[in-house]
Amino acid sequence: VVENAEMRADDHAFAAIHSDDQRVLDTLHEVERFAGRAGRRREHEWLTELRTAVAALERALTVHHHHASSGDGLLTRLGDEGPDLQARVTELRERFGSVRAEVHALARRLEALATSRDIDVTDLRRRVEHTADELRYQQAREADLFHEARLVDLTTAD
Amino acid sequence: LAVESVPVPDSLRLTSPERARLKARERDHERTVAAMYRLERAAGAPAPGRDDAWRLDVVGALASLENAVSEEQTNANRPDSLLSELVRGQPRLRARVRALRVQHDQERQAIAWLRREIVQHTDGHADYADLRRQVASLLSGLRYEQAREADLVYEALVTSAV
Numbered sequence: 670v671v672e673n674a675e676m677r678a679d680d681h682a683f684a685a686i687h688s689d690d691q692r693v694l695d696t697l698h699e700v701e702r703f704a705g706r707a708g709r710r711r712e713h714e715w716l717t718e719l720r721t722a723v724a725a726l727e728r729a730l731t732v733h734h735h736h737a738s739s740g741d742g743l744l745t746r747l748g749d750e751g752p753d754l755q756a757r758v759t760e761l762r763e764r765f766g767s768v769r770a771e772v773h774a775l776a777r778r779l780e781a782l783a784t785s786r787d788i789d790v791t792d793l794r795r796r797v798e799h800t801a802d803e804l805r806y807q808q809a810r811e812a813d814l815f816h817e818a819r820l821v822d823l824t825t826a827d
Numbered sequence: 828l829a830v831e832s833v834p835v836p837d838s839l840r841l842t843s844p845e846r847a848r849l850k851a852r853e854r855d856h857e858r859t860v861a862a863m864y865r866l867e868r869a870a871g872a873p874a875p876g877r878d879d880a881w882r883l884d885v886v887g888a889l890a891s892l893e894n895a896v897s898e899e900q901t902n903a904n905r906p907d908s909l910l911s912e913l914v915r916g917q918p919r920l921r922a923r924v925r926a927l928r929v930q931h932d933q934e935r936q937a938i939a940w941l942r943r944e945i946v947q948h949t950d951g952h953a954d955y956a957d958l959r960r961q962v963a964s965l966l967s968g969l970r971y972e973q974a975r976e977a978d979l980v981y982e983a984l985v986t987s988a989v
Contacts, residue, residue: 698864701970702830702832702860703830704974705832705970705973705974705977706833707977708978709978709981710985711981714834790978794971798970798971802967805963806963809959812871812872812873813873813874813875815873816873816874816875816876820875820876
C-alpha cells in the first residue's frame with residue numbers, strides 16, 4: 670500500500686513537471702515567433718509584442734522554479750535519493766537559475782528600450798536565440814535525468 | 828494560421844494576388860515551423876538508455892524538416908512566388924533575395940548532411956549532447972533566415988505601397 674502511494678505520488682510529480690515544462694516550451698515558442706516576425710520599419714510594435722511574450726516566459730519559468738524547488742517536487746525527491754543524483758539536481762537547478770536570470774535581464778532590457786529610437790532587432794534576436802538555446806538544452810538534460818531515475822526505479826522494482 | 832510572420836498593416840491595400848502569394852508563403856513557413864518543433868521535441872526527448880529509439884526519432888524529424896524546407900524552397904523559387912514577384916517589382920531587392928535563396932539551400936544541405944551523419948554512425952552510443960548541439964545550431968540558422976526573410980518581405984511591401 671505504501672509503495673502504491675509512493676508510485677502515485679511519483680506519477681503525480683512527473684505529470685506536474687511535464688505540464689510545467691510544456692508551458693515553458695509553449696511560451697518559448699511564442700517568444701521565438703515574435704522575435705522572428707518582421708521587425709525592421711516596425712521596431713516599436715515588434716518590441717511590444719516581444720516584451721509581452723518574454724513576460725509570459727518569465728512567468729512560466731517562475732512557476733517551473735516554484736514547483737521544482739518545493740519540498741515534495743520531483744527534483745527535490747530525486748536529490749534525496751543519493752549523492753550522485755543530488756549533485757546533478759543541484760547543477761540543474763543552478764543552470765535553470767542562470768536561464769531565469771537571463772530571461773529576467775532580457776525583459777528589463779526590452780523594457781528599457783521601449784522609448785528608445787535605437788532598437789537593434791538583429792542583436793535582440795541573437796540574445797533571444799542564445800537564451801532559448803540554453804533553456805532547451807537544460808530541459809533536455811532534465812528529461813534525461815528523470816528518465817534515468819525512472820529506469821533505475823524500474824530496475825530496482827524488478 | 829498562427830501569428831503571421833509578416834504582419835500586414837491596415838493601411839496597406841494589397842491586391843488579391845498579392846494576398847494569395849503572402850498566404851501561400853505563410854503556409855510554407857508554418858509547415859517548416861511545425862517540422863522544426865518536431866525536431867526540437869525529438870532532440871529534447873530523454874536519450875540515455877534508449878539511444879536507438881532516440882536516434883530514430885531525430886532522423887525521422889530531420890527527414891520531415893528536410894522535406895518541409897525543400898518544399899518551401901521550391902515554392903519560393905517559382906516565378907509566381909512572393910519573392911519572385913517582389914524582385915520583379917523592385918529590382919534593387921535582387922541581391923538580397925538571391926542571398927536568401929542561397930542561404931536556404933545551404934540550410935537544406937546542412938539538414939540532409941546531419942541526417943546522413945546520424946544514419947551512418949549507428950554503432951555504439953550516440954553522443955546525444957553533441958547531436959543536440961548540432962540540431963540547436965541548425966534550428967538557430969533556420970530561425971535567423973526566417974526572420975531575415977520576414978524583414979525583407981515586410982520592408983518590400985511597405986516600400987512598394989509608398
